[in-house]
Amino acid sequence: MSSLPCQPDFLTIPPGISPAALLDSMMMLPKSLVPTETNVPQTLNYIESTNNQIPQQQEFTKKEKKFEQRGIFSTCISPNNSSDDGYTWRKYGQKHVKGSNFPRSYYKCTQQNCPVRKKSECGPNGQVIEIVYNGAHNHPKTQHLRRKTMDDSYVVSQENGSSVWRNDQQFEYKKDVTSCNGLERTSSASVLSDVSDPMLSNNPNSMNLFESEGTPELCSTLTNFDGEDEDLATQEGDFLGDGCQ
DNA sequence: AGCCTTTGACCAGCG
DNA sequence: TCGCTGGTCAAAGGC
Numbered sequence: 001m002s003s004l005p006c007q008p009d010f011l012t013i014p015p016g017i018s019p020a021a022l023l024d025s026m027m028m029l030p031k032s033l034v035p036t037e038t039n040v041p042q043t044l045n046y047i048e049s050t051n052n053q054i055p056q057q058q059e060f061t062k063k064e065k066k067f068e069q070r071g072i073f074s075t076c077i078s079p080n081n082s083s084d085d086g087y088t089w090r091k092y093g094q095k096h097v098k099g100s101n102f103p104r105s106y107y108k109c110t111q112q113n114c115p116v117r118k119k120s121e122c123g124p125n126g127q128v129i130e131i132v133y134n135g136a137h138n139h140p141k142t143q144h145l146r147r148k149t150m151d152d153s154y155v156v157s158q159e160n161g162s163s164v165w166r167n168d169q170q171f172e173y174k175k176d177v178t179s180c181n182g183l184e185r186t187s188s189a190s191v192l193s194d195v196s197d198p199m200l201s202n203n204p205n206s207m208n209l210f211e212s213e214g215t216p217e218l219c220s221t222l223t224n225f226d227g228e229d230e231d232l233a234t235q236e237g238d239f240l241g242d243g244c245q
Numbered sequence: 246a247g248c249c250t251t252t253g254a255c256c257a258g259c260g
Numbered sequence: 261t262c263g264c265t266g267g268t269c270a271a272a273g274g275c
Contacts, residue, residue, distance in 0.1 A: 091250055093268060106267070110248090119267085 086141035087111070089118065097121075102129070111139045 089107035096103045102122050109116040116135040120128045 090248080092270090094251070095266065095268095098265065104266085117267095 087116070087137060109137060111137070114138055 088110045090110045091105055091107050093106040094103050095106070100121060104119055104121045107118045107120070108114075109118075114137055116133060116137050118131055118133045120131045122128055
């Protein structure tokens with residue numbers, strides 16, 4: 001992956017703040033809270049508190065509301081290349097979806113007769129925010145070398161035959177605020193977030209985290225849904241059935 | 246030559 | 261019915 005022109009330091013955003021919400025929040029930051037090397041913690045606190053005050057439903061499109069009801073949010077970023085999941089994919093489309101600051105990419109499994117498709121949403125530095133798998137592979141993994149692509153804890157949501165992988169523990173968010181977001185700033189910042197964010201722990205939609213050996217396919221722990229979505233969450237998906245060996 | 250990405254166009258679903 | 265939006269197709273070009 002080639003680097004974008006904007007190469008800031010890492011901004012590690014607390015879980016519970018979606019990238020889109022973060023960017024939106026940054027757009028509306030008071031001038032005093034525009035991130036600098038020294039005030040990033042305050043800035044993040046401000047964004048976080050702002051997100052707490054504003055019901056998130058108001059921030060999302062109707063479709064995203066549906067996702068919210070199903071427990072699907074683009075809240076986290078994969079630290080590595082999403083396509084390196086043991087299968088080979090061919091990109092067949094890219095679309096800039098409304099409500100997202102970044103394009104969504106559509107991939108097909110390159111294996112013949114394999115119906116699996118996936119869509120991934122990337123962050124500003126090419127990192128994957130969300131991967132949604134559609135269908136089940138009818139063939140073994142095709143890559144010989146399987147790198148650790150999902151080092152952090154990942155969450156899988158099952159939804160009508162789709163599998164949604166997300167890093168729900170934390171995500172690193174590379175963003176050159178100056179050149180990419182139109183905000184004035186002169187330096188970048190590094191922030192380590194506390195994963196034990198009370199907002200997250202109190203979130204009824206907070207996901208079960210599980211440890212994997214680098215490959216999410218090895219795990220079958222499903223997302224904890226509340227309400228009617230629990231049925232969806234407890235269904236064994238085709239994808240998991242195929243991937244877990 | 247074959248496979249891939251890119252990208253504009255097209256189509257279907259939904260409000 | 262119409263416009264919007266997401267998903268897919270397919271041609272073109274690159275590697």
